[in-house]
Amino acid sequence: MAEVVVVDSKAAAGALIADEIAELIRRQPDVVLGLATGSTPTPVYEALPSRLQGVDVSRVRGFALDEYVGLDPQHPETYRNVITREVVEPLGLNPELIHTPNGDPASIEHAGDDYEAAILAAGGVELQILGIGTGGHIGFNEPGSSFASQTRVKTLTAQTRSDNARFFDSIDDVPMHCVTQGLGTILRARHLVLLAFGEGKADAVAGAVEGPITSSLPGSAIQLHPHATVVVDEAAASKLQHLDYYRYAYDNKPDWQGL
Numbered sequence: 001m002a003e004v005v006v007v008d009s010k011a012a013a014g015a016l017i018a019d020e021i022a023e024l025i026r027r028q029p030d031v032v033l034g035l036a037t038g039s040t041p042t043p044v045y046e047a048l049p050s051r052l053q054g055v056d057v058s059r060v061r062g063f064a065l066d067e068y069v070g071l072d073p074q075h076p077e078t079y080r081n082v083i084t085r086e087v088v089e090p091l092g093l094n095p096e097l098i099h100t101p102n103g104d105p106a107s108i109e110h111a112g113d114d115y116e117a118a119i120l121a122a123g124g125v126e127l128q129i130l131g132i133g134t135g136g137h138i139g140f141n142e143p144g145s146s147f148a149s150q151t152r153v154k155t156l157t158a159q160t161r162s163d164n165a166r167f168f169d170s171i172d173d174v175p176m177h178c179v180t181q182g183l184g185t186i187l188r189a190r191h192l193v194l195l196a197f198g199e200g201k202a203d204a205v206a207g208a209v210e211g212p213i214t215s216s217l218p219g220s221a222i223q224l225h226p227h228a229t230v231v232v233d234e235a236a237a238s239k240l241q242h243l244d245y246y247r248y249a250y251d252n253k254p255d256w257q258g259l
């Protein structure tokens, strides 16, 4: 079972996870972080700089979950550019150590295998940050994704394209394809931290945490992971059946246990 932590605000979630990440970096300066895009992880990234003052981040490594296929590399919404803007620059990370899948159509057949090889060569991801789509996707693993899937090209659902249209001039500009870490790739990270905020995520969170384990709701893959933490606000937690138990368990958590 994933550990569910209910917080009062996005800022509280950001503080909780930023503390954990800062501690990881202090302990292991070349730690491999799993980075996510979308609006959900922003509070974590915003909370990090103040916690990393005086900490050597020059060796921190990172892998993003996914990338659009075929966007102009100069487009502000490539996930490479989003990660550069929101994570690499504010935290002062070495951009050469931060990887995103290659969405260039010219070499797209190799993009998945190359990315898998790079993650393996780095020794795997220590802590993977995850958001969840309204349809239950993690990364861009749309419903139907195999739990054994590796980094590969996927076709985005109409729902995902519509959800992400807010970042583009029009829905027609949202790419049809992406390269995403697979569910199998994500499940190899040593600690999964899934964040979700707002009522719009309540069904996806309930399905991921308590629903049947099914490729129809790819986020339910977290139930197969031995160390998954789900950090949600009240609204995103509102459809969880065992909410009282999660609060009780967290409030009575042994001090030695950590996140």
Ligand SMILES: N[C@@H]1[C@@H](O)[C@H](O)[C@@H](COP(=O)(O)O)O[C@@H]1O
Residues within 6 Å of the ligand: 036, 037, 038, 039, 040, 041, 065, 066, 130, 131, 132, 133, 134, 138, 139, 140, 160, 164
């Ligand atoms: N590929 C990303 C996911 O990694 C993200 O978790 C999800 C939710 O986005 P948001 O956090 O903006 O709600 O959708 C996007 O499509």
